[in-house]
Amino acid sequence: MLRQIITIDEEKCNGCALCIPVCPEGALQIIYGKARLISDLMCDGLGACIGECPEGAITIV
Numbered sequence: 828m829l830r831q832i833i834t835i836d837e838e839k840c841n842g843c844a845l846c847i848p849v850c851p852e853g854a855l856q857i858i859y860g861k862a863r864l865i866s867d868l869m870c871d872g873l874g875a876c877i878g879e880c881p882e883g884a885i886t887i888v
């Protein structure tokens with residue numbers, strides 16, 4: 828079954844880390860200066876992080 832998770836556009840991400848604390852699942856981390864989803868399983872797909880990103884780098888897929 829497909830479910831929705833977020834994806835991060837590395838070209839747009841500036842590593843500001845604003846998205847990290849807003850994720851209730853703790854699924855995001857900054858790795859080598861870019862936000863990464865550390866586990867697809869941890870992402871609930873609700874997109875709490877999307878509104879925080881000033882670069883518009885986060886989208887739901």
Ligand code: SF4
Pocket residue numbers: 835839840841842843844845846847861862879880881882883884885
């Ligand atoms: S808020 Fe956006 S630009 Fe900032 S670290 Fe997260 S994905 Fe990257």
